[in-house]
Amino acid sequence: MAKVPVQFTLNGSENAEFIESGTTLLNALRDKIGDTSPKGGCHQGTCGACSVIIDGELKLSCLTLAETCNGADIKTTAGLAEGGVLHPLQRAFLDAFATQCGFCTPGMIMAAKVLLDRTPNPSREDVVDALSGNICRCTGYEPIIQAVLVAARANSRTAA
Amino acid sequence: MSLALQTFSSVKDANTALQAPGTRYLGGGTLVVRAANEGDVSTSSLVRVTDSGFSQIAVAGGKVRLGASVTMAAIASHPELAALTPAARAIGGPAIRNMATVGGNLFAPAPYGDFAVALLALDATVVTEDGETPIEAFLAGRDTSRAIVTAVGFALPKTESFRFLKVSRVKPKGVSVLSIAALLQLAADGTVVSARIALGCMADRPIRAAAAEKALLGCKLTPREIAPALAAAGEGIAPITDPIASAWYRAEVLPVHLGRLLSN
Ligand SMILES: Cc1cc2nc3c(=O)[nH]c(=O)nc-3n(C[C@H](O)[C@H](O)[C@H](O)COP(=O)(O)OP(=O)(O)OC[C@H]3O[C@@H](n4cnc5c(N)ncnc54)[C@H](O)[C@@H]3O)c2cc1C
């Protein structure tokens, strides 16, 4: 099959690849570019493990064709830590035992990040709503909700 | 998966490309890419249009025009479309709402198509290059329709005259047991002057509850006066059976939920 060029910014750096037409963004990120932080759980849009942020919006990389991302700004959990220092959300997930097997974690963190970017002081209800497209089979969700609320409080303390 | 994507800037060229066998239009991809991931090989080629009008929302003079690529998230956050927020927010989780388009929802088979249920109650028109089609006729013929939908248009309802309800088991984002939309015009004394009611999951696509609409005329929205309409709600329905609910269950609970929607 014919290869097509795609070019986008991934976690701040420029990426240009030739991919097979029809390749999902999830497969392009994992198999071509080597960013394995988005996970392929269901490839059906139901688990949220593949969630990434495209031009500021939460999207499912398993249902997005890579070619439609030309020129886009893509963020994944792999790009969150700065200089070896974990992002407040990553720190909070670890501290709150909100990550067990870890398979859902990158998707959860992406969903939480778009929430906190727009709503720095979310209510518990806001958090539940923001994470409603993401499935976790280990934690029972409560530690994840708590982690997001803790990260939000940590953010507002730094801002103050 | 082997899919080839063709991108066009004009609808005309895209419509021509869409005539090839095995070719489908790509909206947000939440159904069509999902099907490909699941192993559906009936589609080998996808076509999309990058015309910026496809993502535009226009509200003027009491009329709304939603480009076919407008997403559920864009509708839910639009300040002038508050009446439609409940319907747009009822679809999927946040990431799905950022991807799911109006155009795609018109083609979504039950249990999906909740937004199309709202559009059916609003008596929307569906716009293609060939002209405008009333949504009811469009939905009836959608299986053989090959033309790209460019937009939908409808009169902006007053928030108080438009009601929407989706029943699901998982909250806040489960798939529909059923969905109901109603556009009601009431006289000053509260009697129903006109009623248009659309149902989701009561057939393979959104349908109207024509008998219930008729039975509501001249009634006040009290439990006693709406009773005949609720009794008539099941006329002509053929609900779907899926892992969420059986056809029998859906038919049983329809009058209960319609009653709640009407007496709210
Ligand atoms: C996890 C999950 C949850 C979901 N929950 C819901 C829900 O709660 N309620 C609900 O209603 N739906 C739901 N859906 C289904 C789906 O996301 C929506 O129905 C959505 O609106 C479909 O739009 P799309 O743009 O993604 O369609 P696509 O997948 O792009 O297209 C679907 C079909 O429509 C055709 N099509 C799309 N746009 C056009 C156009 N402009 N002209 C001609 N043909 C076109 C395509 O060719 C294809 O056949 C869910 C899906 C998933 C994966």
Ligand code: FES
């Ligand atoms: S892998 Fe994309 S939603 Fe599950």
Ligand code: FES
């Ligand atoms: S930590 Fe295992 S799925 Fe969430």
